[in-house]
Amino acid sequence: MTERGFTTIENHWIALKDGSQLAARIWMPDDAVADPVPAVLEFLPYRKRDGTSLRDESTYPVFAAAGIAGVRVDIRGSGESDDVIDGEYTELELANACELIAWIAAQPWSNGSVGMMGISWGGFNSLQVAALRPPALKAIISIASTVDRFNDDIHYKNGCHLSAQLSWAATMLGYQSRPPDPAIVGDRWKEMWLQRLEREPFFMEEWLKHQRKDDFWRHGSISEDFSRVDIPALVIAGWADGYRNTPLMAVEGLGSKAKALIGPWVHKYPHFAWPKPRTDFHGEAIAWWDRWLRGDKNGVDRLPQVRAYILDAVRPAPRRVFDPGFWITKDVWEPPKMQCLYVEQFGRLTEGMPIPQAPEHPVYLRSPLDTGTASGEYFTLKPDAEMALDQRGDDAGSLVFETLPLAEDHDYLGRPELTLSLRSTAATANLCVRLVDVHPDGTATRISFGVLNLAHRDSNAAPEPLKAGERTTVRIVLDACGYRVRRGHRIRLSLSTAYWPLILPPPENTGVSIDVASIGLALPKLGDHQRIEMKAPDDPDPLPKYIEHAPAATKRQVVRDLCTNLTHYHIHEDTGLFEHPQTGLSTRQVRQEVWSIAPDDPLSMTGISTWTCEMQRPAWSIRTVSTARISCTKTRWMISAVVTAYEGENKVFEKKFAEKRIARDLM
Known part of the structure; x- marks a missing residue:
């Protein structure tokens, strides 16, 4: 297939019915008005300008060269989009997604067929939006997601309280505390930033009020009624990730509408994930979109229902670059013997x-x-x-x-x-x-x-x-x-x-x-299966290179204090400071987390998670520090948080989420 030229539209405002504007980055194939194209929507709160730009720039140019428009939109309150986020997968978020799909389908460059794609948050809402059945949505690709928000996400697992709940709440405080880019929104950047800082929620307050599977968690869990999803779904995950159950649950629940692909990977796209071997995600995705958004008879509908990598006597190690194993297929997934x-x-x-x-x-x-x-x-x-x-x-x-x-x-x-x-x-x-x-x-x-x-x-x-x-x-x-x-x-x-x-x-x-x-x-x-070879990515190093100003660093330590009888688990993750060569924007995030417990006292448990986020250009710098804490008594969870924001070296904002004491519900 001849590659098509394309243009990257760095920012396009999409006006919603309520008057707010969402910010989109669009990769547009050439001559799309004369020769309309399908489009793929990815809808996230992780900032198209800096947060997901690396992975976006590894994929959407390839889609555009294949004649598929990429539309990457920031959820309200994130990146350059208006307003303030109101939670995870809320009715407003999903309604906005449906409105975006209708907007895309109505554009003169669109052929009227839209796909939705994403990893993690974008994988979640792809499944959830599919269950709402917007007319122009014809297929989805969902990576590292869940069909059951209570049992198979970062909050609870079979009624157990995951520590990731605090980690993720602190992460979202850090992510949402960052301002829009003045190069996009102009002088109103600070007003928008202060509005976010003032109104952003501490998600954990809401999550801890729902310690059993109630309507809060049933919302957005397509396992409650798989029949609501009536379009093809390619569901992908990695054995090294927490979302490893979803592909098999999806084919069990969706039947022939779903195809499962499971590799050895962590929580990353398959064309640049670790451990290797990687797969040709671009080729897989383009074939999927060509079949369901263009109607090409390319055989994608005849893919085996399950393709999986079988790990072969893997050894644990401080770093796993390649996991030995072999690829298999099952034409039809049935409960195993x-x-x-x-x-x-x-x-x-x-x-x-x-x-x-x-x-x-x-x-x-x-x-x-x-x-x-x-x-x-x-x-x-x-x-x-x-x-x-x-x-x-x-x-x-x-x-x-x-x-x-x-x-x-x-x-x-x-x-x-x-x-x-x-x-x-x-x-x-x-x-x-x-x-x-x-x-x-x-x-x-x-x-x-x-x-x-x-x-x-x-x-x-x-x-x-x-x-x-x-x-x-x-x-x-x-x-x-x-x-x-x-x-x-x-x-x-x-x-x-x-x-x-x-x-x-x-x-x-x-x-x-x-x-x-x-x-x-x-x-x-x-059981019965066929061995196959999976195509590796054409580009073994697909991520673009940004300008490094400070290197990344990782440290994990377990410290057992024999005098106090406390065990401490320390996490230090520093992304390093990197500058986007086209935008000139440099960003860095540092996570510091400490969990402590006495081996004989469950009420000694404490957790502290701090995110420091930096954005800078010459003569302009922003830093936010977000800290979340948890401890407990026999009957209560106790949580608190604080967000502090700096412009240069000047503190411009501080908000304290006062300690909340939330009853433990058989937990």
Whole structure:
């Protein structure tokens, strides 16, 4: 196909019906009015001018050269767009998206067909907008997203409180505290900035008011009614990311309308993600848009329903550049056949089913509350210690069972499941489950994990406290995985009552008594499949190069203070200071985060997350510092935040979100 020339429109104002203007960056194929083109919308709060410019500039010029217009729009209150953001995936945001789609379809350069695309926030709202059925929206590509906002996002996981909730609330305070670029909006930049600083919300206040699956979380969760989505959806994720479940959940819920692609990646686009191997996302996307936005009969509709990378005996490391494995396809996704394992009388994990009505074999488990420091982050952006590390340290605080060395390779694809019976003296407790590949030298790679707030064992909408001493049977569905455990390796099941700092502790740490005789582990067999080769990106280094003024830096440390009996988990992430060569705008973000806990006291838990964001040009500089805090009592979560803004060295604004004491709801 002959490449088409294109023009980059650095900023275009799109007027909404309510009178506000949203800022768009548009990549427009040449002669589009004479020869109308399809368009792809990406709608985010992450700032087209600087926040996502690297990845936008790696993709939308390629789309435009293929005759597909790219329309990258900042959500209200972000970047150069008017007003102030009002939350995540709100009715207003989704209504604005539908209005933007109609605007695009009505333009003289448009052929009337619009796609929607994005990673993370943009992947979320692509699915959510598809469920609203705007007429011009014909297909979507959703990357690193969720179909279930309560159980499969950064807030809660099976009723457990994720530490990422504080991290993300602090991130959004930092992101939204930045001003528009004066080079775009002119002299009104400061008025717009001060309005944002005054009115931006502290999202966590709202999130903590909804600690069970209610209408707040059902809004935007397409799993509540998959039938609302009636257009084709290409759903992509990586095994190293927190959103690894979505592609398989999407094909299960959407059926033939969905295609799943799962690689080894962190939370990045597949053409520049780590760990490698990468895939030709540009080629995949252009073929998808050509089929559904132009009507080309290019065979995309006949793609296998699932394409997945099966990790092959991966070793954890401080940095994973390439994960060994192989690509497979399944033409039609069906529930996998399960390999069942149980714990036999000598404590060995072995193939078979638990013996019905076997005598109870209780084992008391009360993990140190700092068990979990090798868990990595929920939301991974780099293939370093953000990913799960060697599990042996966490296994020391866990109840573990493992097989004999395997006599042959075992291949898995899907979601493992665990059932067991237990007793507790507390109203609730957390149970964390890890599936581990134990290499011949003892190295332990986490294959999958799952967590459960035991009060949520039967319902996330209507949790029930445990009855002291009563035998309770629970089922935990672990996260999806694609993995080969090699001959000579062992499969380990690790159980713990803590997984900190990924999961925040319950109000009591009394432990649980697990009936070992009841343990049943079901592993999803890969089953029938075809091996394939996936095309690598044409450009192995697709991101543009900006001018470096200060290098990036990363540091993660676990400090155990033996005098105070406190464990501290420190995070330092510095993006470095980089200047866009065309706009002259330099930006930098620094995240400093500390989580602390005493291994024997759940009420000692504290978290502090600080974001420092800088923007500058010669004779103009802006800096904002946003800090969010969390601590707890037995009955309350306590949160607070402060945002301070500087123009040059002068403090121009400070806002304190006073401490809120929010009741703990069986959490």
